[in-house]
Amino acid sequence: MSDLSSCTTGKKCLIEADSVDKSYSTKREVIHVLAQTSLQVYSGEVLGIVGASGVGKSTLLHVLGGLDKPLTGSVLFQGQDIYKQSNAYLEKFRNCHIGFVFQFFNLLPDFSALENTMFPSLIRNQERRLAKERAEYLLHTVGMQDRMHHTPGELSGGENQRVALARGLVNQPELLLADEPTGNLDHHASDQLIDLIQKLNQEFSQTFVIVTHSQRVANRLDRLMELVDGKVIPTNHNLVM
Numbered sequence: 432m433s434d435l436s437s438c439t440t441g442k443k444c445l446i447e448a449d450s451v452d453k454s455y456s457t458k459r460e461v462i463h464v465l466a467q468t469s470l471q472v473y474s475g476e477v478l479g480i481v482g483a484s485g486v487g488k489s490t491l492l493h494v495l496g497g498l499d500k501p502l503t504g505s506v507l508f509q510g511q512d513i514y515k516q517s518n519a520y521l522e523k524f525r526n527c528h529i530g531f532v533f534q535f536f537n538l539l540p541d542f543s544a545l546e547n548t549m550f551p552s553l554i555r556n557q558e559r560r561l562a563k564e565r566a567e568y569l570l571h572t573v574g575m576q577d578r579m580h581h582t583p584g585e586l587s588g589g590e591n592q593r594v595a596l597a598r599g600l601v602n603q604p605e606l607l608l609a610d611e612p613t614g615n616l617d618h619h620a621s622d623q624l625i626d627l628i629q630k631l632n633q634e635f636s637q638t639f640v641i642v643t644h645s646q647r648v649a650n651r652l653d654r655l656m657e658l659v660d661g662k663v664i665p666t667n668h669n670l671v672m
């Protein structure tokens with residue numbers, strides 16, 4: 432596994448977007464969202480991405496996570512441009528190396544917390560017994576051991592997001608991408624989720640990229656970048672959002 436050459440700071444670069452362009456064409460106009468955008472994510476960090484609504488934060492996460500191919504530029508993981516590989520590679524990349532958490536949880540409503548957490552593992556053809564063991568372990572880790580057989584409709588927002596976090600981690604991804612994970616939570620549940628993310632980061636060196644609108648959340652992250660006019664720039668913790 433080679434380190435990536437353009438990461439020169441001594442920290443290990445886990446994934447890197449390099450000069451990425453992304454635009455959307457609608458009937459009326461072409462919207463340029465990412466313009467020669469570059470971003471490095473380092474192993475073991477909790478990186479926050481902030482920026483105005485509609486600036487392209489979700490698009491950037493999707494590009495990083497192998498969900499959306501950029502027009503030009505590259506996304507490098509373990510020294511390889513993920514979008515230059517086969518569809519099978521990309522599918523495996525999304526399934527095994529990346530976990531996703533979304534603002535509205537995206538849990539399957541008819542299945543329990545345990546089943547929801549197991550699914551990505553079963554999709555990967557993991558043996559059912561092992562998938563269950565891992566899911567149970569993670570649900571314990573996120574404090575949901577007493578709610579494993581509840582469906583999403585029987586859980587609070589904060590609880591659903593903790594299940595979504597467990598599900599995102601079930602395949603032991605190197606990187607967890609979270610798009611406004613506290614956007615639908617009250618202060619208390621939001622603080623609990625960030626506590627949990629920090630615990631997972633400290634205990635398991637789990638790397639996170641978190642898109643957030645919340646000053647409260649941004650203040651607690653290791654490093655902050657802001658997306659402005661299609662470019663990612665360093666920013667500080669005293670934002671006005």
Ligand SMILES: Nc1ncnc2c1ncn2[C@@H]1O[C@H](COP(=O)(O)OP(=O)(O)O)[C@@H](O)[C@H]1O
Nearest residue numbers: 455457462464483484485486487488489490491
């Ligand atoms: N599939 C799409 N087709 C056309 N425009 C899109 C599409 N997805 C996003 N956009 C536009 O691209 C811009 C960036 O969207 P997004 O990445 O969702 O922003 P953010 O997450 O920062 O709010 C917005 O102006 C949005 O309307």
Ligand SMILES: [Mg+2]
Nearest residue numbers: 488489490610
């Ligand atoms: Mg968004």
